[in-house]
Amino acid sequence: MRALVQRVSSASVTVDSRISGEIGAGLLVFVCVMQGDTEAEGIWLARKVVNLRIFEDEAGRMNRSLLDVGGSALVVSQFTLAAETRGNRPGFSTAASPDEGKRLYEHVSAHIAGHGVRVANGVFGADMDVSLVNHGPVTIWLDTASA
Incomplete structure (x- = not known):
């Protein structure tokens, strides 16, 4: 499982001209479920994020x-x-299937909330517009494969 974590002053996600999730100060967490990931990676990732x-x-x-x-x-x-970027056109064959990706994405989100953090979400599989003010800037890459 991979995550790109950004410390933000504020962030929001818009889908079809409607805000689906927004926060003030905190973290914007982009999550990618990889083939073979399990709930254990999701729990590790949630704990690491918070x-x-x-x-x-x-x-x-x-x-x-x-x-x-x-x-x-x-x-x-x-x-x-x-993304696999050996050539100029990225490949995404190592990402989990959409069903498994959604299930584990929701698992990670629920475990972050389970730590007492207020969580807002994007819409899985949707074309989203993400707005953010990256404070610092601080951006951290997390990968459970290297944990």
């Missing part, structure tokens, strides 16, 4: 987690994180 110490403390150091600051998470499915 405990990443990428928010500033009183001294200005990145030393506080999403849980510490009481931030929210906007969780968005993004199969393109599975």
Whole structure:
């Protein structure tokens, strides 16, 4: 499972001209389920996301987690994180099937919420417009294969 995590001042997802999810300060989490991923990777990823110490403390150091600051998470499915870019046209054959991708994407989102974090979501499989203000900027790549 892969995730691209961005610390944001705000973020939202729009589908068909309607906002489907939005947050203030917190994390925008793009999630890609890979072939062979299980619930265990989802639990690991959710725990990692909520405990990443990428928010500033009183001294200005990145030393506080999403849980510490009481931030929210906007969780968005993004199969393109599975891109294989050997040529000029990316391939996505290592991404999980849509049914399995949706099931485990929802699993990750639920486990983030299970830590007491307010979670908003994109719409799985939809053509989404994502808006964000990346604070820092801070962007972190997570991959359960390298955990």
